[in-house]
Amino acid sequence: MIELFNDREVEQMRPAGRFVAEVLTALRAKAAVGVNLLELDALVAEMIAERGATSCYVDYHPSFGAMPFGKVLCTSVNDAVLHGLPHDYVLADGDLLSVDFACEVDGWVADSATSVVVGTARDEDLRLITVTEKALEAGIAAAVVGNKLGDVGFAIGEVARAAGLGINLQFGGHGVGRTMHGDPHVPNDGRPGRGLTLKPGLVIAIEPWFMHTTDAIFTDPDGWTLRSADGSRGAHSEHTIAITPDGPLVLTARD
Numbered sequence: 001m002i003e004l005f006n007d008r009e010v011e012q013m014r015p016a017g018r019f020v021a022e023v024l025t026a027l028r029a030k031a032a033v034g035v036n037l038l039e040l041d042a043l044v045a046e047m048i049a050e051r052g053a054t055s056c057y058v059d060y061h062p063s064f065g066a067m068p069f070g071k072v073l074c075t076s077v078n079d080a081v082l083h084g085l086p087h088d089y090v091l092a093d094g095d096l097l098s099v100d101f102a103c104e105v106d107g108w109v110a111d112s113a114t115s116v117v118v119g120t121a122r123d124e125d126l127r128l129i130t131v132t133e134k135a136l137e138a139g140i141a142a143a144v145v146g147n148k149l150g151d152v153g154f155a156i157g158e159v160a161r162a163a164g165l166g167i168n169l170q171f172g173g174h175g176v177g178r179t180m181h182g183d184p185h186v187p188n189d190g191r192p193g194r195g196l197t198l199k200p201g202l203v204i205a206i207e208p209w210f211m212h213t214t215d216a217i218f219t220d221p222d223g224w225t226l227r228s229a230d231g232s233r234g235a236h237s238e239h240t241i242a243i244t245p246d247g248p249l250v251l252t253a254r255d
């Protein structure tokens with residue numbers, strides 16, 4: 001079921017969006033050579049407790065997960081691209097880290113992700129991150145009243161194709177609101193003019209993620225972390241947005 005939220009409800013979602021943005025800003029500042037992924041998870045757990053927020057991840061146990069997630073943050077490093085389960089790993093020079101975070105504040109959920117290189121960056125990794133961010137921007141720009149969901153996917157897919165990247169359609173964006181994952185599914189590719197008509201009050205997470213030289217993934221033995229089939233690196237960029245008569249409102253925008 002696709003839920004549309006009224007103006008008052010969209011306003012009520014702003015604190016959740018702001019908090020998720022604050023957490024990602026803190027993570028981008030904290031991520032560095034020598035930092036353990038478990039320290040990043042602990043930092044977020046502390047911020048959640050201080051804010052009186054509720055993690056969407058810790059008890060999360062969907063059909064594709066082997067067991068409840070158990071952590072409050074997704075940390076995907078290098079060939080890990082989505083759903084990275086934080087583990088005892090110290091970030092090394094040149095690592096490409098993607099963090100994905102969703103939580104509930106005052107009954108409303110926001111979801112956002114970002115990628116960063118720690119230490120000395122490879123040009124190709126910076127380019128991959130930029131393409132992912134550009135695809136997100138293009139998807140958001142297409143998320144206007146009267147457009148179709150296919151227009152959003154097409155806008156994302158076009159950026160990937162222009163950069164020579166493949167697109168994996170197994171995981172994509174989703175409706176957000178009282179819970180982390182709702183309808184509609186928001187694929188990272190689509191056909192212009194097709195699919196659901198976008199109406200004011202639709203709230204979705206748009207989340208392009210791409211890998212250098214493949215569109216295939218496999219699940220790590222940890223039961224959660226999704227890795228590229230060929231070992232190439234991945235990047236991920238996500239915002240939660242509300243579709244409004246004045247255009248897309250990025251609830252998780254960072255300063």
Ligand code: MG
Nearest residue numbers: 100101111112
């Ligand atoms: Mg997310």
